[in-house]
Amino acid sequence: MSGATLLDPATASLIMFGGxxxxxxxxxxxxxxxxxxxxxxxxxxxxxxxxxxVQETFNAYNSFILLAVPFFLLTANLMNVGGITxxxxxxxxxxxxxxxxxxxxxxxxxxxxxxxxxxxxTADAASQxxxxxxxxxxxxxxxxxxxxxxxxxxxxxxxxxxxILMIVWGGLLTVSIGxxxxxxxxxxxxxxxxxxxxxxxxAKLRNYPTxxxxxxxxxxxxxxxxxxxxMTPVIIIGGKIFGxxxxxxxxxxxxxxxxxxxxxxxxxxxxxxxxxALLETGRLTGxxxxxxxxxxxxxxxxxxxxxxKALLANVAEWGMGPVATGFFIASVFLVVGxxxxxxxxxVIVGTVLEPLAKSVGLDPIHFAMIGIVSLAFGLVxxxxxxxxxxxxxxxxxxxxxxxxDVFIMLIPMFAVLALxxxxxxxxxxxxxxxxxGTL
Amino acid sequence: xxxxxxxxxxxxxxWLLAASVAILxxxxxxxxxxxxxxxxxxxxxxxxxxxxxxxxxxxxxxMVGIREGTHFVVDLWPAMNTRAQAAxxxxxxxxxxxxxxxxxxxxxxxxxxxxxxxxxxAELPLWVIHVAWPLxxxxxxxxxxxxxxxxxxxxxxxPAPLP
Numbered sequence: 001m002s003g004a005t006l007l008d009p010a011t012a013s014l015i016m017f018g019g020x021x022x023x024x025x026x027x028x029x030x031x032x033x034x035x036x037x038x039x040x041x042x043x044x045x046x047x048x049x050x051x052x053x054v055q056e057t058f059n060a061y062n063s064f065i066l067l068a069v070p071f072f073l074l075t076a077n078l079m080n081v082g083g084i085t086x087x088x089x090x091x092x093x094x095x096x097x098x099x100x101x102x103x104x105x106x107x108x109x110x111x112x113x114x115x116x117x118x119x120x121x122t123a124d125a126a127s128q129x130x131x132x133x134x135x136x137x138x139x140x141x142x143x144x145x146x147x148x149x150x151x152x153x154x155x156x157x158x159x160x161x162x163x164i165l166m167i168v169w170g171g172l173l174t175v176s177i178g179x180x181x182x183x184x185x186x187x188x189x190x191x192x193x194x195x196x197x198x199x200x201x202x203a204k205l206r207n208y209p210t211x212x213x214x215x216x217x218x219x220x221x222x223x224x225x226x227x228x229x230x231m232t233p234v235i236i237i238g239g240k241i242f243g244x245x246x247x248x249x250x251x252x253x254x255x256x257x258x259x260x261x262x263x264x265x266x267x268x269x270x271x272x273x274x275x276x277a278l279l280e281t282g283r284l285t286g287x288x289x290x291x292x293x294x295x296x297x298x299x300x301x302x303x304x305x306x307x308x309k310a311l312l313a314n315v316a317e318w319g320m321g322p323v324a325t326g327f328f329i330a331s332v333f334l335v336v337g338x339x340x341x342x343x344x345x346x347v348i349v350g351t352v353l354e355p356l357a358k359s360v361g362l363d364p365i366h367f368a369m370i371g372i373v374s375l376a377f378g379l380v381x382x383x384x385x386x387x388x389x390x391x392x393x394x395x396x397x398x399x400x401x402x403x404x405d406v407f408i409m410l411i412p413m414f415a416v417l418a419l420x421x422x423x424x425x426x427x428x429x430x431x432x433x434x435x436x437g438t439l
Numbered sequence: 440x441x442x443x444x445x446x447x448x449x450x451x452x453x454w455l456l457a458a459s460v461a462i463l464x465x466x467x468x469x470x471x472x473x474x475x476x477x478x479x480x481x482x483x484x485x486x487x488x489x490x491x492x493x494x495x496x497x498x499x500x501x502m503v504g505i506r507e508g509t510h511f512v513v514d515l516w517p518a519m520n521t522r523a524q525a526a527x528x529x530x531x532x533x534x535x536x537x538x539x540x541x542x543x544x545x546x547x548x549x550x551x552x553x554x555x556x557x558x559x560x561a562e563l564p565l566w567v568i569h570v571a572w573p574l575x576x577x578x579x580x581x582x583x584x585x586x587x588x589x590x591x592x593x594x595x596x597x598p599a600p601l602p
Contacts, residue, residue, distance in 0.1 A: 026531050029510035029512050029535065032535055036534055050545045064489065070463060248467065249467060275457055278461050279456060285500050286499060287501065287511060291511065383513045384511070
């Protein structure tokens with residue numbers, strides 16, 4: 001990072017960002033656009049060659065922490081093919097089916113359970129779209145509402161622990177992953193509550209149907225059946241917090257546990273289902289993480305020219321306090337989240353904003369939660385909102401048609417985000433219960 | 440003939456992809472169990488082995504993703520007719536192919552560079568991992584080339600009749 005560079009930072013960033021956005025507009029895949037935008041610079045600079053690009057992608061993948069991603073995806077896929085999901089649907093229905101908009105409430109509560117077991121929102125959106133959209137259509141829900149609520153509730157998976165985003169953030173910016181897991185619980189529950197409230201209002205206004213109340217015996221039975229599955233979050237989060245295993249190992253434990261449940265307890269797994277789950281996991285791992293590699297190369301090059309520092313030099317002069325900085329950080333992540341997947345966004349933007357957060361004295365866990373919640377919302381904001389794209393695709397409607405309902409549902413969620421920013425203890429009080437050094 | 444070949448090759452890659460995801464579980468499980476039981480010694484190569492298979496599963500997934508068209512794109516274009524879509528895809532294909540060539544060309548250097556090196560713990564030859572890069576480049580050229588071929592046909596002859 002020392003010595004003279006041929007290009008000055010302004011030209012370099014113009015080439016990189018200009019190239020990136022141009023290629024995106026031409027519908028070049030995001031991962032490839034990120035890599036290609038770096039290419040001219042690797043060719044121009046004497047000290048760099050495109051082999052640096054290859055090397056940087058290699059360095060990004062050669063990470064034991066990211067290995068948690070395929071494990072969490074595999075857990076989710078095993079749950080779906082192995083009958084765990086069906087049992088959780090049953091339990092959710094017995095718990096909240098009698099609320100107005102019963103099926104949509106079940107949709108949210110299932111996402112909550114799912115979030116506690118899997119750490120991947122895309123897996124949640126994919127599986128729940130298949131379960132709920134057709135069923136809600138049959139019961140007379142509007143398609144745009146069904147798509148919106150399925151996509152919006154899927155974001156819980158990365159806010160409620162375990163979460164792929166927390167593992168990536170913790171690994172990259174050296175924040176305690178156990179601490180992040182604990183910090184996500186309260187905001188996650190609040191967002192789920194906000195969503196259930198939204199469904200309630202919709203159901204009252206539009207007369208959406210409801211189920212008869214389940215009897216106490218039925219509910220207890222459903223809980224009994226689902227208990228082994230519901231133990232998963234306890235094992236994963238407990239194991240991480242008490243230091244029994246690392247984040248990646250805890251994800252592996254989740255896989256083993258889900259596999260054992262589906263094969264030994266529920267006995268619904270066959271070889272075909274297993275192969276399908278493995279292949280589906282590999283596909284999603286490949287496309288999602290390949291992006292991380294080229295995004296890392298992009299971020300590396302930005303750092304080479306010290307562009308983030310130059311950009312933030314101005315921001316630091318505004319003299320914002322912690323709350324204003326919190327809102328600034330959230331809005332940066334919200335805007336970036338519209339265009340980029342969450343993991344590359346953490347790699348590029350998280351590292352850029354970290355010094356700013358530090359300079360105003362934001363707690364690293366608080367900073368991380370502002371970023372992660374904002375990026376989670378980015379999963380449903382166009383043009384690049386992965387969960388929304390998946391749900392709309394499965395429902396067979398255009399993304400544009402679901403947008404209005406998505407934005408209505410986002411309003412109460414933004415209120416939770418604002419609460420997280422203004423009231424740090426909301427996220428910090430759980431991690432603070434543990435003496436420093438144990439997490 | 441060509442289409443059959445790529446289909447067969449994609450099947451092979453998919454199979455390897457599923458296998459490498461499955462294999463990932465072993466070293467990590469071994470690592471956990473060896474720490475808490477006396478039954479198996481704690482091997483030092485488990486983490487390294489897990490990372491190597493992880494790298495391969497990402498690269499295999501990225502290869503298959505090009506054939507299946509599942510790499511994430513940001514779509515800002517309105518709905519268009521088939522020909523215009525094919526034309527737009529061809530433009531994007533040029534860039535994908537360029538990137539594939541970069542991975543192929545500099546990936547070969549990258550692999551050659553690792554020929555005489557071995558990994559720190561398991562002492563595996565490193566080129567076994569590095570070779571995933573040029574292989575990915577070559578595979579993308581093949582798969583994207585197939586898309587280009589199909590789009591060119593659509594552009595010239597109009598949309599292919601549905602079988």
